[in-house]
Structures are given as structure tokens and as C-alpha cells.
């Protein structure tokens with residue numbers, strides 16, 4: 001489906017510029033609508049058929065499905081493109097940790113605690129898991145009910161309930177209904193019963209088949225019964241990634257090309273990988289699988305490993321990267337940042353204005369317990385190595401930044417400390433700036449030691465007040 | 466209790482097919498129904514149609530009586546007044562046509578889900594669906610050029626094996642459009658001097674009783690190690706010592722190193738420069754002549770280098786050339802066009818649109834690689850060449866190598882970051898990787914194998930057993 005332009009959306013608005021929405025004008029509203037910053041209902045003047053029309057028009061080709069209650073919900077799907085550079089991906093993949101009713105109480109507690117507490121900070125953002133998935137491995141309604149109850153009482157994040165047995169599912173839903181969990185999963189054999197449950201409890205419904213025709217058959221059947229809160233699980237096979245990824249690709253491309261039966265978000269679980277006996281590579285293999293899924297349109301994932309940490313850390317980071325708005329480079333304002341308590345003798349360092357580089361370098365200088373000035377150069381949001389390769393960081397850029405920030409008034413000396421990778425243009429920088437250039441370490445973690453060893457001009461200490 | 470109110474209600478008609486039937490019922494029936502727990506927010510009643518065509522269809526299919534009412538309704542956002550409307554707090558009782566129950570809740574329900582339980586129908590049986598992949602397959606205009614690395618004795622080189630990369634007709638792994646052509650390949654990194662390899666990587670540089678120091682002391686040994694340990698199909702010798710800021714090793718030193726590598730292993734070789742814009746072209750040109758016919762891949766020429774002579778030498782002596790542009794498909798196109806214009810055949814060119822690591826700008830690389838490949842397939846000749854991913858760039862990030870208990874053991878964390886970075890590049894079209902860590906290489910190879918092999922799907926569908934495992 002072709003994406004409507006702001007102008008086309010504008011035509012569907014009242015065009016009165018009544019000023020009752022925060023955007024004040026209809027055109028501004030249309031633009032915000034395109035970015036999904038507002039909903040059609042937010043227009044005070046739009047009612048009736050026109051509102052309905054607009055809503056129809058902006059329903060994304062991959063529908064969005066909400067899991068959870070209004071206080072704690074995630075939205076999955078709602079995507080409009082195959083390639084992120086064409087627009088962006090909107091709703092980051094939901095990542096939920098696996099719980100089973102055959103796990104020990106201790107392990108369940110540990111897992112729930114992890115989902116609640118774990119966070120990984122990057123560029124000032126805290127990356128976290130989104131919830132828990134509770135499965136009935138015991139085939140015992142009582143056992144399952146107990147753990148669902150435990151989960152509901154102990155964590156308020158979104159939940160998935162997993163069993164193909166409608167009766168057991170019903171018991172779980174009775175307990176968790178207020179949380180609006182995802183019902184996992186309908187298969188052709190139980191579709192009718194699972195659908196009745198979805199209807200009764202008003203919960204989103206997952207369907208599973210490894211066969212595309214069967215998937216289409218189930219979604220078509222559901223849509224015919226006017227049900228669209230659907231998530232598709234086409235399966236995941238680590239040993240047959242070609243087939244697995246092909247299905248992901250087909251589902252997404254078909255959705256974008258308006259094949260209604262496939263217009264739903266995709267989910268998979270990588271929990272089954274533990275049957276592959278991957279030994280000490282189990283967690284890393286899962287992380288790689290998750291990484292592939294993140295870049296191949298999967299909107300919801302159930303994961304099994306957590307205590308290894310690196311797998312959670314890598315996949316949360318990658319998710320943040322993939323779902324970042326490609327139009328916005330995370331940058332820091334290019335200027336001089338004093339770190340510690342610098343004076344006119346303190347060293348002058350340079351780095352790029354990629355936010356992550358800046359945060360990393362500034363943090364390392366602080367923990368290195370030295371004072372200095374850090375001159376952030378406008379590299380258009382690219383990291384040091386990248387900007388160097390792309391010519392966004394070069395001698396004249398550095399000179400320009402030094403002049404613009406009047407660094408010669410800031411310090412008495414004429415010595416510039418550059419990142420290790422920039423060492424290869426040391427000569428050019430010296431020629432351009434006429435300053436002496438010290439090539440610092442490649443990794444900013446070594447700046448403290450480097451300066452203590454190589455900086456002779458003083459002004460290094462961090463004075464305490 | 467029930468207070469009579471003359472309230473008007475918004476009614477929504479859902480679904481195309483149903484509209485006519487519903488309408489007929491609306492006009493005829495007089496059933497009494499109850500509504501529970503619904504919020505009333507309409508102060509004006511309209512009939513809303515999913516689309517203009519639905520509205521038109523309704524009108525067309527209505528009898529004259531119905532039509533009159535309908536038209537009245539539709540005019541000026543027309544209104545229906547529902548009689549006998551009783552309300553008592555949360556419970557509403559209305560006498561309206563029976564069909565309204567299922568549709569009215571959707572319009573009045575509010576809440577988070579527009580489509581609610583009550584509006585849904587029932588399932589009688591599974592409907593048929595047949596998916597036809599041809600419906601979504603794109604016709605690509607151009608094929609990616611196929612580049613051959615290495616030449617055997619009969620072909621004028623000295624290699625035991627050759628490796629072909631490229632040749633794709635589709636975006637990566639769109640096997641529903643076209644089956645796979647050449648498998649992507651990992652070229653294993655070897656440096657001409659030992660420095661700069663993180664400790665956590667060095668720890669896996671061991672074979673037999675050889676230590677990492679012994680392996681790294683001699684690039685030839687290092688290359689052999691790659692073939693023995695990781696079954697490297699291609700090896701890259703990075704001539705970093707030639708950088709004037711490193712050791713400023715001479716062009717002649719570099720030739721000796723390359724000769725030594727070619728002696729030590731019999732797989733195709735990539736020759737990597739130091740990135741120095743003056744020195745690299747000199748080295749590439751010299752090596753092209755000296756190792757004529759070997760089909761080396763020189764990696765890489767960037768926009769700030771004089772490449773005319775290198776290109777001439779590559780054409781004359783049958784060598785391949787790589788180009789590097791940092792995440793800018795337009796610049797990539799310009800550089801490649803220049804090189805093709807200078808006379809290099811397309812099947813001797815590969816490009817590196819730059820691979821940044823997970824957490825360090827990989828999203829820009831994803832876009833950069835994808836855009837290059839898409840443009841290539843869609844007719845941009847200068848971008849219809851294989852993609853290089855210098856994956857081991859990612860070791861610059863401390864998440865990969867730093868000891869930090871909060872991040873888990875680095876012995877696996879580092880390889881994960883390398884393999885994951887490679888995997889992302891793979892999904893965006895990378896044909897050849899430059900990789901460093903032994904485990905990282907093993908993991909990435911596993912993914913490449915699994916992604917390229919077209920297997921029958923398992924007969925017994927056991928995926929769902931994850932629930933009970």
C-alpha cells in the first residue's frame with residue numbers, strides 16, 4: 001500500500017485550522033499524523049464518516065496489536081515498510097522471557113526479578129525486557145494456574161499465555177484476564193475454541209502454522225469473523241534458517257503489498273533451541289537467532305536465556321539500533337565540554353559528536369580521574385572511525401572547530417590530544433592547526449593513564465571543592 | 466430507576482458484505498435488546514460507512530423506501546433517532562432493531578480495542594487460502610556481478626581453489642524470487658604485525674602446541690592457522706605496518722609479506738592496505754604487477770586516493786579491486802562509476818559501504834548496504850557489484866572486548882558482537898566478510914550455512930514442542 005503524503009492526509013482533515021489541537025493547524029496535524037505523533041481522534045473537528053475514513057486510510061499494512069492492559073501494554077506490528085530507510089520501523093520488537101510451570105519456584109522468581117530489574121543503559125536510555133511468557137509444560141491445569149497467578153501477582157508487565165489446550169488456556173485467562181494477555185496459540189485444530197476464548201476475554205490471539213497457506217487460511221477465517229487482533233507465528237528453525245527467514249520475508253512483503261491475510265505482526269519463540277544441545281554456545285546461538293529475527297520483521301519474541309547477560313545486552317542494543325529513526329542521528333551538541341575541573345594548563349581533547357562516542361569518552365575521562373577540555377567536533381553524528389573514513393572528520397574540520405570555540409583563549413599551551421584512530425592524519429592536523437598533536441589511545445578507557453604518563457603541562461588533577 | 470431519555474446514538478456499520486443485510490434488518494425489525502457497560506458519547510447520530518464505495522453499494526442495493534430513509538440519513542451527516550431509549554446507570558436498555566447490538570458496541574465501546582469481543586462473529590469452518598509467491602515477487606533489472614577470487618595454476622595463478630562471490634538476482638534470501646547463487650564467504654584476518662588484536666581474541670589463537678605469540682609473529686603462520694583452525698576459504702593480509710604512522714614499512718616489504726602469504730596457504734588472498742591514501746595505491750599497483758594473474762582482491766580504494774594506475778594494473782594483470790565509502794550510497798556510486806570508467810570490468814569490482822558494529826552505528830550500515838544492493842538490483846550498474854563487510858571493525862567497541870562482569874564473560878560476548886554484526890551485514894547483502902575472532906567466525910559460518918542451504922522442511926512439525934519442553 002502506498003503511503004499517503006502529508007498533503008493527502010491534509011485533504012482528509014477539516015482544513016479549517018480551528019486551532020483546537022496542539023498542532024494548531026491542519027497541515028501541522030497532518031504531518032504529525034504521518035509520523036504517528038497524533039491519532040485521528042485527536043482532531044477536535046473530525047467526526048463521523050470522515051473520522052472513520054481517515055482511520056481506514058491510516059491503518060498500517062502490518063496491523064498493530066496491543067498486548068496488555070492500558071497501564072502496561074506493548075504495541076507490536078504497525079509497520080509500513082520493508083526497509084527501514086524508506087521510512088522507519090515503528091514499534092520495537094517485544095522481547096519477553098520464558099517461564100514454564102515445570103520450572104522450580106526459585107527459578108521462576110529469579111526470572112521474574114530479572115525482567116523487572118534488569119536494565120542496560122545506552123546513550124541515556126534504559127533498555128529493558130518487556131514482559132514474561134508463561135507456558136504450560138506440565139499439561140496440568142492446576143500447575144499452570146498457579147504459575148499464572150504467581151506471574152500476575154508479581155509482575156505488571158505484559159504477559160503471554162502458552163498452551164494449545166483451550167481448557168487450560170481458559171483457566172489461565174480466568175486468572176490473567178485483567179492483564180489482557182496474548183493467547184498463544186491457536187492452530188487449525190483448536191482455532192474455533194481459542195477464538196471463542198479470545199472473544200470472551202477480549203484478548204489478542206496468536207496463530208501458528210509453519211505452512212503459509214494454513215496461516216492464511218486461519219487469518220482469513222478469523223477476519224471473516226471480524227477478528228483482527230492477530231499475531232502470526234510461522235515457526236523458527238535454527239537449523240533451517242533459509243526457510244525460516246523466507247517465511248518472515250514473505251509475510252512482511254505480502255503485508256506491504258496488501259495481501260490482507262498476512263497483514264499481521266510476526267512472532268516466534270527461540271525457547272525450542274534448547275533441544276539442539278548447543279552446550280556453552282546455547283545462549284550465544286539464541287542471541288544470534290534473535291538478532292536475525294530483529295532485522296527480519298519479527299515483532300514479538302519469547303526468549304529463554306537471560307543469566308549470560310551478553311545475549312540480552314546485545315539483542316536489546318540491536319533492537320534499539322534497528323528501530324531508531326533513520327532520519328535522526330543521535331548527536332551531542334558540538335562544543336567544548338569541561339570535564340572535571342580544567343584550567344588553562346589542562347589538556348584539550350577532541351572527539352566526534354556521535355552521542356554514544358561522546359557519552360563514552362566523557363564517562364571514561366571522568367572515571368580516569370583527570371581534568372580536561374573535550375572539544376566535540378561536528379561529524380554529522382558519525383563515530384570517530386566512521387567519520388574519519390568518510391571524510392567527515394579531517395584536519396580542516398578540526399581547525400574550524402578549534403577556531404569557532406576559541407580554544408586558544410581557553411588554554412595557554414598549544415597541544416592537542418586526538419583519538420588513536422585519528423593518528424593517521426596527525427601530520428595533516430599539525431600542518432593545519434600549527435598545534436602539537438599527541439596521539440591518544442584508541443580506546444577512551446585508557447585516556448586517564450595516557451594523560452598521566454604523557455601530559456607534562458599540569459592542570460590534570462580533579463580539584464575537590 | 467430507568468429514566469427515559471431522548472438520546473441519539475452513533476451507529477457504526479462494519480464490513481462491506483454485511484451492510485445490506487444489516488440495513489434490511491434495521492428497517493424492518495423492532496426487537497428489544499439490552500446493552501451493558503457501554504459508554505455513550507455521541508450527541509449526534511450518523512451512520513458511518515467503512516468507505517464511500519460501501520455507501521454507494523448500500524444505496525444501490527436498497528429498495529426505494531429504504532433508499533429514502535437512507536438518503537435522509539446521509540444528508541448533512543444525517544441522524545437517526547432511536548426511540549424508547551432507556552438508561553439506568555451502567556445498564557442501558559434500548560428498543561432498537563436487533564442487528565444493532567453487534568455493530569453498536571463497536572461504535573460506542575470506546576476503550577482500547579476498536580474491534581471488540583461482541584462485534585466478532587463465529588467460526589464455522591476453516592476457509593481456504595492459497596498463497597502465490599509470484600504475486601509478491603519483484604522483477605529485478607540487474608544482476609549483481611560475479612567476482613572470482615583467486616586463480617588456479619591452469620588459470621594463471623597459484624591457488625588450489627577459487628571462490629566466487631556475487632551473482633545475486635534478488636535481495637538477500639528472497640529465495641521465493643530466485644534460488645541462492647554463491648554463498649557468502651568469510652575472509653579470515655591476518656595482520657602483518659602482531660599489535661592491535663584484543664586479548665580475548667588472542668586467547669583462541671592456539672593450535673597444537675603453538676601459542677598465540679608464535680602464530681602472530683609470522684603472517685605466514687597466522688594464515689596457515691586460519692586455514693587449519695577455521696577452514697578459511699579466503700585469507701586477508703592487512704598490511705598495517707606500511708602506515709607511515711605505524712612502522713612505515715616499504716612497498717617492497719609489503720611485497721615480501723604478500724609473497725610469503727601466497728607461499729604459506731593455497732586459498733585466495735585479499736590484500737588489505739593501511740588506509741593511508743598515498744601508500745595504499747602504490748602497494749596495490751606494485752602487487753598487481755608482481756603477482757600477476759592471482760586474482761587478488763585489493764582492499765580498499767577510497768575517494769581520496771589516486772586510483773587510475775591501480776585500475777590499469779588490475780585490468781592488465783587480472784586482479785580485483787575493492788572500494789570503500791563510509792555509509793553514503795551516492796558517494797559509493799560516484800566512486801564506483803569512476804573506477805568502471807577508468808576501465809575496470811564490473812566483475813573485478815567489489816565495494817565496502819562500511820560496516821559499523823552493533824551499538825556503534827550498525828543501523829546506518831544496514832541502510833547503507835541495503836540501499837546499495839537495492840539500487841544495484843534495480844538498474845544502477847555501478848552498485849551491482851559484490852559487497853564487502855569489514856566486520857572486525859566492531860572490535861573497536863569496548864562492549865566486545867572489555868572485562869566487565871555486568872556484561873557477562875567477554876570470551877563469548879566478543880564473538881557474539883562480531884558474529885551478530887556479520888549476520889546483520891549478511892542480511893543486507895554482504896558477500897565477503899573480513900572477520901577476526903575464531904569463535905566469531907565459527908558462529909557466522911554456521912549462520913551462513915543455515916541460510917544458504919535450501920532444505921526440505923521437517924516432516925514432523927515439532928516447533929510447538931517448545932511449549933512443553
Ligand code: SF4
Pocket residue numbers: 013014015016017018019020021023024025026027029042043044045046
Ligand atoms: S483540531 Fe482538527 S480541524 Fe482543528 S486545527 Fe487541528 S487538525 Fe485542523
